[in-house]
Amino acid sequence: MAKRRVTADRDRRRNRVQPEVQEDQTGGAASQRHPDRRKFVALVFFSILILIISLTLYRIKSNPRSTNELLSVYDRGLVRTNVNYQEILAENLKVSENTSYRHFKYPVLAYVTPWNSKGYELAKRFNSKLTHISPVWYDLKSEGTQLVLEGRHNADLGWISELRVNRHALVLPRFVLEAFPKELLRKKKQWNKAIDLIVTECKEMGYDGIVLESWSRWAAYGVLHDPDMRSKALQFIKKLGQELHSVSSDRNPEYHLQLVYVIGPPHSENLQEHDFGPDDLQNLSNAVDGFSLMTYDFSGPYNPGPNAPLSWIRSTLKLLIGATGTSEKGLAHKIFLGINFYGNDFVLSEGSGGGAITGREYMSLLEKHRPMLRWEDNSDEHLFIYTDNRGIRHAVFYPSLKSISLRLEEAHAWGAGISIWEIGQGVKRFQWNCGSCKTEHQCFLWLYICFEVSEYIDTLTITMQCTGTSAWECKECKFCYVFVFLPPILFCFSSLTGREALARAK
Template identity: 65%
Template sequence: MAKMRDRRVAPSSERRKNPFAAATATRADKTGDSASDRKLVTSFVLLCIVVIPAVSVLLYYVKNAPRASHTISLAHQRGLIKTDVTYQEILTVISENASQLHRHYTYPVLAYITPWNSKGYEMAKRFNTKFTHLSPVWYDLKSQGTSLVLEGRHNADMGWISELRMTGESLVLPRVVLEAFPRELLRNKKLRDKAIDLILTECKEMEYDGIVLESWSRWAAYGILHDPDMRKMALEFIKQLGYALHSVTSVRNNKQHLQLVYVIGPPYSEKLQVHDFGPQDLQSVGDAVDGFSLMTYDFSGPNNPGPNAPLQWIRLTLQLLLGSPSSRVQSVGWKIFVGINFYGNDFILSEGEGEGRAITGREYLNLLEKHRPEFQWEKNSGEHFFLYSDDNHAKHAVFYPSLMSVSMRLEEARSWGTGISIWEIGQGLDYFFDLL
């Protein structure tokens, strides 16, 4: 995956197949001036949107889930949350650069910041009051011979952390990616203890509030989660780390222990697979983990262009993970941070191998200024997209968040009583933060 979204490892080839149900058509009128263009657009549309059977969604989607009172954002007050948006409106509102700094979303908000995108650091400071957790993407825990090493301290910006703590109360939990060979790590008590010691020592010395750990997708890629014994060891390691962090008091607040947020991926089929992190896993490690960062984005890719995170897919993911509102697993549902993407994708619609790339807000605005596109709203996915032709006459489809799509995902998370996690704030538009 490109640097903008980090290099994540997919659990299996299933991740790229979009296996949910059959595709449906969307409004694609006015998208081409020739028969070949229309054929190409039609082929794209058939690939791009997936529909989950409505019955399965309606059976669970009862709107009596926990809700929090919330104030009205400036974007709502001005009537900017709508499906019939135009490129002129977006460019005009962006140039006004207005946003409220008090919180509207009253559940936890975790924001990722990457060292290769400096705007994320700026947004974290500017909108510090909007977040409860900030996770700079700094660390990797790797195998080194017969031992382990924690790499990434050179990324740490202590001046930035000091500024954050002077203006807000957000917890700083750097992300640690567990890249160590999993079989050796999980089977060897000394290595497990070493890994935990390295993490705890770093938290103490750097005065962090805990960490965000990413390991499940890598363990799945290695194939160890198909082995019941290895899977059990994996869950035990997560618990051991969580309890170890909980035994340490925060330097900033002696009444608060260090926290562990654990990254989990969404399922990529209608039924949970053996490598998926499911409801039983959630219950198993729930006491040791303070939050679960759920990666409900990256649904589509160059070989299957389409929406970044279809709303119905997010709903089904939450249903698979949390069950019905009356389910016992709901007791830890409030620890879920539903993933929202602040990046977009620019796909090339060709007859052969798919092509595409992630785009940031700045690149998105440049496309609007150059091509002046007409937006289309896809109801099933709850996302805006537009089409344009580049200088080589290749047809492109661009999916990038809008105020409407972000607002709908916030309301979805609110209906479940969950928090949200944003990948990543440096790639978004400034007015997105008004909704938080």
């Protein structure tokens, strides 16, 4: 009896101990899972926190009250003669977000070139501020006895459709007459063929007209020295204008196709045969809707100096349309006063040299040489001097806010429009800067998102690096704050979900 009682007591004790062991084992397994749960909860909390921070930054960035981007350069005190390179480097990537209001009440023509493709984007963005957009697409050439129109491969109808969403600026591609002028102007058949090719292209492509450049070519060939050939040249332009005016615009049948003619400034007050003068302006005024006046390139590599002295611009306008206040001012509204968005880097040593530079090159020079800019009263332009790594001195003339402002005021005083050559090569005040390369003018970004996942996730490293390449271009949508963090978060969640599923399957 005693043995049975002892055995029974042992069994009861064993039964009491086993649940305790089971509980300990269960608790141990649970304790092993607790860190995993804590990691998961921490990850969820971290993800939510990052999203909140990202959205907060986005709202701060997108709130115009938190920045001065809506203030004009005049309100911000940037239009002045005493500027420095630091200010230009810091401000060149900023622009007002107001892309719809036009401050300049007269016509504005902007050229866009295939070799500076950023102009296409700018034309879309600032479409409301422009009245005419001229993509540089076409050339009319001679091939033997035939005329050939080249350039349709450059045409971008999708881009034109985007421009016309808000029905603002007219699209007038530039056509350059490179055909042999003697053959073109003397033979009526060639004459008519050239006009037919141009008008037909406008009809088929749905353009609003054209910008025609031929006078400088004809002058280079020497045909304008012949009074008869000069007369034929003017007649050709008239005929082309009449034919374009006979075609209704696809956008608005009440309007006809337009002709804008490119003219160079007279070389002096004593007009030569090859100069386009006030009589020519008057002669073509009914057939031509506007004259794109190239008031730039005043200086060259072998006569270094300002790009377009304001006094020279003023004297050119006076020569073409008369003194302010005279009856000839009635033609001022047909003038598109040329403003250059490029500059020049001239060599000052023996032999001279140098040439045009774009905004990208200008910013690079400012960053590298850190020059002192000075204002030239004689030309109303900014310039600076620097010495390159070979010890050669250079003079750089580049448009500034002040110089452009004065030229806009001059055009406004005459009642003239402006033409910009060209919007794709100027200082990129409207691009976002990543901060690591404060002088990149077309700042492109690679977003490198690196994961090191070990037992769910140990580290999450996010870096942004400016490569200076066209891999991914920031378009200032400001959603990058969310974009940068969202992919790794989704990746981590998918990783956790997959691992839990595998664990349960085992």
